[in-house]
Amino acid sequence: MSVVRELPRAASAAPSDTALVVAARAGEDWAREALYRRHVPAVHGLAFRLLGRDADVDDLVQDAFVAAFSSLDRLNDPALFRAWVSGILVRRTSKALRRRRLLARLGLSRPSEPVDLDALVSHAAPPDVAAELRAVYGALDELPPDLRVALILRRVDGATLGEIAALTGASLATVKRRVHKAEELLAERFGQEAH
Amino acid sequence: MQTPRRLARWVPSSLTPQRVERGWRAIAARLPPGRRPTPWWRVALIVTLAATATIVGLRARFGAKAPGALDGAVLETAADQQQSLTLADGSSITLEASTRLRLVRVSGKDVRLELEHGAVEARVVHTAGRAFTVSAADVEVVDEGTHFRVAHPGDGSVEVRVVEGSVQIARRDGSGPARMLGAGETWTTELGAGETRTTEPDALGATTDEPPPATPPTEPAPRSSPASFARNAPARLPKRFHALYESGEYGEAYDSLGPHELDTLVANVTSADLFAIAEVARLSGHPKHAAMAFDALRTAHRADPRAGLAALELGRLRLIDLDDPGGAAEAFRDAVTLQTDEGFREDAQARLVQALDASGDIEACAAAKRTYVERHPDGLHAAAVGRSCRPR
Numbered sequence: 380m381s382v383v384r385e386l387p388r389a390a391s392a393a394p395s396d397t398a399l400v401v402a403a404r405a406g407e408d409w410a411r412e413a414l415y416r417r418h419v420p421a422v423h424g425l426a427f428r429l430l431g432r433d434a435d436v437d438d439l440v441q442d443a444f445v446a447a448f449s450s451l452d453r454l455n456d457p458a459l460f461r462a463w464v465s466g467i468l469v470r471r472t473s474k475a476l477r478r479r480r481l482l483a484r485l486g487l488s489r490p491s492e493p494v495d496l497d498a499l500v501s502h503a504a505p506p507d508v509a510a511e512l513r514a515v516y517g518a519l520d521e522l523p524p525d526l527r528v529a530l531i532l533r534r535v536d537g538a539t540l541g542e543i544a545a546l547t548g549a550s551l552a553t554v555k556r557r558v559h560k561a562e563e564l565l566a567e568r569f570g571q572e573a574h
Numbered sequence: 575m576q577t578p579r580r581l582a583r584w585v586p587s588s589l590t591p592q593r594v595e596r597g598w599r600a601i602a603a604r605l606p607p608g609r610r611p612t613p614w615w616r617v618a619l620i621v622t623l624a625a626t627a628t629i630v631g632l633r634a635r636f637g638a639k640a641p642g643a644l645d646g647a648v649l650e651t652a653a654d655q656q657q658s659l660t661l662a663d664g665s666s667i668t669l670e671a672s673t674r675l676r677l678v679r680v681s682g683k684d685v686r687l688e689l690e691h692g693a694v695e696a697r698v699v700h701t702a703g704r705a706f707t708v709s710a711a712d713v714e715v716v717d718e719g720t721h722f723r724v725a726h727p728g729d730g731s732v733e734v735r736v737v738e739g740s741v742q743i744a745r746r747d748g749s750g751p752a753r754m755l756g757a758g759e760t761w762t763t764e765l766g767a768g769e770t771r772t773t774e775p776d777a778l779g780a781t782t783d784e785p786p787p788a789t790p791p792t793e794p795a796p797r798s799s800p801a802s803f804a805r806n807a808p809a810r811l812p813k814r815f816h817a818l819y820e821s822g823e824y825g826e827a828y829d830s831l832g833p834h835e836l837d838t839l840v841a842n843v844t845s846a847d848l849f850a851i852a853e854v855a856r857l858s859g860h861p862k863h864a865a866m867a868f869d870a871l872r873t874a875h876r877a878d879p880r881a882g883l884a885a886l887e888l889g890r891l892r893l894i895d896l897d898d899p900g901g902a903a904e905a906f907r908d909a910v911t912l913q914t915d916e917g918f919r920e921d922a923q924a925r926l927v928q929a930l931d932a933s934g935d936i937e938a939c940a941a942a943k944r945t946y947v948e949r950h951p952d953g954l955h956a957a958a959v960g961r962s963c964r965p966r
Contacts, residue, residue, distance in 0.1 A: 412598060420958075424582065426587075428582060428587075441600050445605060500585065501584045511581065534581070535581050
């Protein structure tokens, strides 16, 4: 028995992430490149905000995409490619920060240059926003890496606790604890009431 | 806990187009090779892949993971439609407008399609032991891997065009010898008065059938004069070149062309081969020759579906590798004219802004920026374009 179907016309000429992931899994280089070009602005921005400086951002972003493309079969929902590669980036950044902190404590590496707050915060930011960002980033390097990542995701990206848990791979309870502790340390540093 | 506000936009990163390009090259160098590049196919598939998500749903509805669940289904497109079907192994079949295709058999070991009328383009994942056959009228086309098109207007005639790989063509009744058709070759049959005539490709193996013309561009002629790419009878590239290209050995493929004679070669090959030469030159680190080949393609084959992509690639090479932002702007402007895919057109318009910015032509940059913002207010490149064209 034959079934005649008139297929609906596509709403947009741009392929969806699902379509690109399907093609990338089949080994199509152009689909991987399309995914990279589509999502690198968001991923690059996230890396920059987590690190607070431009150094190492490119390497971390490249590592995250290489890891993502190398393990694309593990992505359960192709429509969530951006969230997935962002999670890879967040976890790799945490690991890199931990390694850097350990090497610095052991005297095996020079400490990083302090965050350049003037260069970091947009000159167009409203005064209250600028003040909040300077407070967060001013304390960044003093925070343990896991607290730092949780704080940036919460305070700068406005992520929910559930989103932070998904990105970091930690439990919701752990994320709550980290955010609370980071806020406490921030408040101690500036003598302000935690949010 | 109260959800805080989002402050990310006040912490802008400095992601420039150059950093994006460098990033991709670094990533691509670290990834295992996928398929060899097929830019022309990419153009066609980009346009139709938007329907793939619908097709994925269709597969689920039919329970397509069960073998044979699609057997007997008939797909039909209207006069202004084009749709794609992606099989479980990633093979794709694109139905052109006014096409009716019956899925006789779809399983892991046997795919049989009947083209009742219209045209389909198949991009087949080669699977050992699996037969992939498209029938039209009394002709059977058996795929040997990978990309071909079959057209059957409904008057009994059939045309088969191979883009990559090869197919075997035979009569369904088993009469007459089967024949192989390779990349770049076209085979047609016309039936009338009970006789069969075949139109063979010319002696040099190149097709004499150009793709249907796109909407004629109205912009001024590109910088390169068409006369400089006046074509003689098409030449054939060495077989070794295609084999090296397919296996990803771009350096050796480039060397096999005899780089000192590339000027002559570029002026005398088919559009498909021009694209292959351009890609090989680009991927083997020879941007000047890549630019020459892309320039020849978009100048001498303006109706070719690859022309827009060639102009885009040319612009990127000129901007990033050849330090020629003025030339890049010209190429991107041409790409905007030639591109039929909206996503690529947006990309070309954004790159035009960046090229004009890099060339220092602030007035033209601002005009191009206004055009981008009007056409693509929520475009992918809106942030980067917004930061462009500032007086220095």
